[in-house]
Amino acid sequence: MSNTNSLDAAALRDRLQLLANQQGIKQWDLGAACSDDCSVQVDRGEAKQMKAAQRSSITVRVWNSDGLVGITSTTDLSNDGLEQALVGAHEASRFGNPDEIPAFSPLATAPLPALDRPLKQRQGILPLLETLREAEADLLGRHDAIQTVPYNGLAESLSQSLYLNSEGALRQMERTQASLYLYARAEQSGRKPRSSGAVRLALGSSDLDVQGCIQEAADRTISHLDYRPIETGTYRVCFTPEAFLSLIGAFSSMLNARAVLDGVSLSQRDSVGSKVAVPFFSLHDDGLHPGNIGAAAFDGEGTPTQKLCLIEGGILSSFLHSEATARAFNVKPTGHAGLGAKVSVGADWFVVSTTEGTTSGSNLDHHTASDSFVLVEDLSALHAGVKASQGSFSLPFDGWLVKDGVKSSVEAATVAGDIRTLLNTILQLESESEVTTRGVCPHVWVEGLSITGEA
Amino acid sequence: MTVSFTSNWKDLLEDLLQRGSCAGADLVEVFLERTDHLGLLAEQDRITSVNPAFTRGAGLRVFLNGRDGFVSTNDLSRDGLTRALDQALAMLGLESQALQHSEAFSGLQALNDYGLSKQDWLQRCPDLASASLRMLEGTDQLQRLGQHLQVRRGSYSRDWQEVMVAASDGTFARDIRLHQSTGLSVLAADGDHRSSVGRRYGSTDRPDDLANWNCQASAAEVCESAGTMLRADYVDAGQMPAVLANRFGGVIFHEACGHLLETTQIERGTTPFADSVGSLIAHPAVTAIDEGLSGGAFGSLSMDDEGMAPERTVLIKDGVLERFISDRAGELRTGHQRTGSGRRQSHAFAAASRMRNTYIDAGPHQPEELIASVDRGLYCKTMGGGSVGPTGQFNFAVEEGYLIENGNLTKPVKGATLIGDAKEVMPRISMCANDLELAAGFCGSVSGSIFVTVGQPHIKVDSITVGGR
Known part of the structure; x- marks a missing residue:
């Protein structure tokens, strides 16, 4: 497999060390990434757009003689570009925050976990185009009402990332990834258009579950054709794994030590050990999970990725940490950092499960439940409808009203609530978990959420 | 540099x-x-x-x-x-x-x-x-x-x-x-x-x-x-009239209609207005503009990302659809003339037809008249972000809202999300005030995140779905 756009870690380290010596900089670290990727989109059998990109970027962080930190990013990896970045970072360090000075992660040279992510051969753009053309034609043929697949794409990439520091840490990894998305638009005479779709990820484009993606996109789209408005009220709700994971993800600041220290989290510094959910609810972050196609062995500070228990038995067990937040909490970094003057912290891959040895006492199953409920399939506009620091959400959704086992697609509606209340009113986590593109989760039942509809 | x-x-x-x-x-x-x-x-x-x-x-x-x-x-x-x-x-x-x-x-x-x-x-x-x-x-x-x-x-x-x-x-x-x-x-x-x-x-x-x-x-x-x-209470959900304040209230037009007037949407088959040029698609009170010329405005430019000088494009005149926003590919594929609207976040994106400074034009009313015309409804003083889907369904969050009762603003309310369908809501914008103002924003779409301006005077929507609890 050829990669015309690759980084030579040792050479980069030597060049930077030389430039740092010239600038009198004794401590520095660097994160770098480069990628070669290509993608296609089609429109009713024709190639709509074919794209390719060669990208490279580095972020340099330096500590000045007062110990303050500055950073600069650049896409120019020439000597001039590196020098400009180093000088820029040095200049920025004059404004470094003396109250919170990042340091190298104590785990930046610790052994990395084994990741079974073999690099896959890329097919190239023309085979991708042919695959997508066929997939679109197949999807269009699944139902007369499906007239277009306005959002579609098939992409593959090879990327490389690395972390270096002036104390000798050197992390690097390569990975391949491919993605397919198909979002169909269907319309029947005298009715509003409906849209739904599906996404698949894989290590290589030849491994993508194309048929599964087509089938799911068709099933979802067709299932929403016969829609009706829902009456505004309070409903028992069942979230699909995808919907629940997107909701938890939008409120992940409650699990994030950076947000806690910044005062924008629902959690406090002393919240670890407190009850935040029903006693049968557990949540882990497991970036190494086999289902996580984009898994990385280390974070932006070089800390190894690990499985971390966040909530166990409804009790908050740990926060996500960078080096600096871990130091503030007197714990070890957890492998969830970015790289910056103020280091960001983020989750990798959530796994929601029933706590071992517990049960909800309920046996709700969205396939068989006879009492009426709303099945929320997909949440939209999380960027606008979630108030993470307040706990509230009000979100448009796609889903069904299920009555006596009969599903009716819901016309435009919103679901609203408070995440703290929601976590404490979970009725049931179904027994079967699904691996989604966001994480692993079963269907999750919640009591008493507000639904606003147009009936 | x-x-x-x-x-x-x-x-x-x-x-x-x-x-x-x-x-x-x-x-x-x-x-x-x-x-x-x-x-x-x-x-x-x-x-x-x-x-x-x-x-x-x-x-x-x-x-x-x-x-x-x-x-x-x-x-x-x-x-x-x-x-x-x-x-x-x-x-x-x-x-x-x-x-x-x-x-x-x-x-x-x-x-x-x-x-x-x-x-x-x-x-x-x-x-x-x-x-x-x-x-x-x-x-x-x-x-x-x-x-x-x-x-x-x-x-x-x-x-x-x-x-x-x-x-x-x-x-x-x-x-x-x-x-x-x-x-x-x-x-x-x-x-x-x-x-x-x-x-x-x-x-x-x-x-x-x-x-x-x-x-x-x-x-x-x-x-x-x-x-x-x-200490605002959560809004009571339901269908109701709404008055949207000027400036960032313009996000409603941006999301509900503006995106649907980009030629990329014609190419995708995702706009209900593809064949509507010359037709009434909005209330006659509505005239809407997209331009790249307002001095200092966030969406203004000397040339677009295809080298064309921007122009003032009247999208809707008295409710009638006049023009689409078009770029080079849009002109080639849909026949709509370029409007100096080929824009992209960076070199990593191909240019696409995108909005610039987009707003509903000023109308004849005083803002107070709009509020006075509502018995019970929602006043949206500040809007949050929003989005529009492939079927024209839009949504946006209300950051600061007030109840309107008997023609007067009463208590503040929070947690409201407005949702609707472009085709249905545009004819319901029945009153426009005379206080047009613009506000800076960012718009994410097919060619990345770009600088834009939204804007409007105070407007009244006769009925819209307000999500909340």
């Missing part, structure tokens, strides 16, 4: 365009870009993050029979650009050939240099020390004017961009763009009550903008809103 794109690039660009034309392309376009970004964050009384960033790169696009291939690269060397062009040609089944004369390309025009008068803009922007002081001044004003503030933040972003566009139709243009935005935000907390409020102000092409920023007025606006919303 020194200015680097000059007419010295002409020979190399002509070689590339010649190479593409000789290979049989209908049109070849090269977009060169350099940026110098500064991001700065103040929290409480400290600068906590300074983020300088530099990029450089090129986007090369080749058209053949209505299709296109696009390649972006950070490598601006002759070899790097040639490799990228050859890759784009190969996508369309074209092979590069030895350079020879091509009838299809007769050379670049003289450089149309919009950037000539803007050479010193980067140097005229505030330096790091000055910008830091202004941000700390902002968080200090928040402290003075606010109550129950748990978090005070000020942020500044400066995006300097130099671009050069060359195409085989002879287009050869260069520009320098400068976008600056300043934001203040707070989180207020008192017991179980919380409110988080933020405001962002943005300008284009005004190096002195930060120095002239009235941070006291900005802080006062944020603190007043946070104080009001701290």
Whole structure:
């Protein structure tokens, strides 16, 4: 497999060390990434757009003689570009925050976990185009009402990332990834258009579950054709794994030590050990999970990725940490950092499960439940409808009203609530978990959420 | 960063365009870009993050029979650009050939240099020390004017961009763009009550903008809103009339209708208005404009990312659809004439038809008349973000809302989300006030995140779904 756009870690380290010596900089670290990727989109059998990109970027962080930190990013990896970045970072360090000075992660040279992510051969753009053309034609043929697949794409990439520091840490990894998305638009005479779709990820484009993606996109789209408005009220709700994971993800600041220290989290510094959910609810972050196609062995500070228990038995067990937040909490970094003057912290891959040895006492199953409920399939506009620091959400959704086992697609509606209340009113986590593109989760039942509809 | 794109690039660009034309392309376009970004964050009384960033790169696009291939690269060397062009040609089944004369390309025009008068803009922007002081001044004003503030933040972003566009139709243009935005935000907390409020102000092409920023007025606006919303009740959900305030209230038109008037939506088959030019699609009270000309506005530009000067495009006149927003590919594929609206976040995206400064024009009413006409409804003083889906379903959040009861504003309410369908809501905008104002925003879509302006006067929507609890 050829990669015309690759980084030579040792050479980069030597060049930077030389430039740092010239600038009198004794401590520095660097994160770098480069990628070669290509993608296609089609429109009713024709190639709509074919794209390719060669990208490279580095972020340099330096500590000045007062110990303050500055950073600069650049896409120019020439000597001039590196020098400009180093000088820029040095200049920025004059404004470094003396109250919170990042340091190298104590785990930046610790052994990395084994990741079974073999690099896959890329097919190239023309085979991708042919695959997508066929997939679109197949999807269009699944139902007369499906007239277009306005959002579609098939992409593959090879990327490389690395972390270096002036104390000798050197992390690097390569990975391949491919993605397919198909979002169909269907319309029947005298009715509003409906849209739904599906996404698949894989290590290589030849491994993508194309048929599964087509089938799911068709099933979802067709299932929403016969829609009706829902009456505004309070409903028992069942979230699909995808919907629940997107909701938890939008409120992940409650699990994030950076947000806690910044005062924008629902959690406090002393919240670890407190009850935040029903006693049968557990949540882990497991970036190494086999289902996580984009898994990385280390974070932006070089800390190894690990499985971390966040909530166990409804009790908050740990926060996500960078080096600096871990130091503030007197714990070890957890492998969830970015790289910056103020280091960001983020989750990798959530796994929601029933706590071992517990049960909800309920046996709700969205396939068989006879009492009426709303099945929320997909949440939209999380960027606008979630108030993470307040706990509230009000979100448009796609889903069904299920009555006596009969599903009716819901016309435009919103679901609203408070995440703290929601976590404490979970009725049931179904027994079967699904691996989604966001994480692993079963269907999750919640009591008493507000639904606003147009009936 | 020194200015680097000059007419010295002409020979190399002509070689590339010649190479593409000789290979049989209908049109070849090269977009060169350099940026110098500064991001700065103040929290409480400290600068906590300074983020300088530099990029450089090129986007090369080749058209053949209505299709296109696009390649972006950070490598601006002759070899790097040639490799990228050859890759784009190969996508369309074209092979590069030895350079020879091509009838299809007769050379670049003289450089149309919009950037000539803007050479010193980067140097005229505030330096790091000055910008830091202004941000700390902002968080200090928040402290003075606010109550129950748990978090005070000020942020500044400066995006300097130099671009050069060359195409085989002879287009050869260069520009320098400068976008600056300043934001203040707070989180207020008192017991179980919380409110988080933020405001962002943005300008284009005004190096002195930060120095002239009235941070006291900005802080006062944020603190007043946070104080009001701290103990606001959640809105009662349902169908009701709504009055949307001016400025950022314009996000309703941006999401509900503006996106559907981009030619990319015609190409995708996702706009209900594709065949509606000349038809009534909105209430006769509505006239809507998209333009790139308003001085200093966030969506203004001297040329678009395809080298075309922007224009004032009347989208809807008295409720009747007049024009679509179009770019080069849109004109080629849909027949709608280009409007100087080909825009992209960076060289890594192909340009697409995108909004600039988009607003509903002023009407004849006083804002108070709109509120007085509602027995029971919602007044949306400040809007949050929103989005529109492939079926025209839109949504957006209300950051600061008030109940309207018997024609008067009463108590503040929170947690409202407005949802609806473009085709249904546009005819329900029945009254427009005379207080048109614009507000800066960011729009994310097919060609990335770009600087835009939304705007409107106060408007009344006769009925809309208000989600809440």
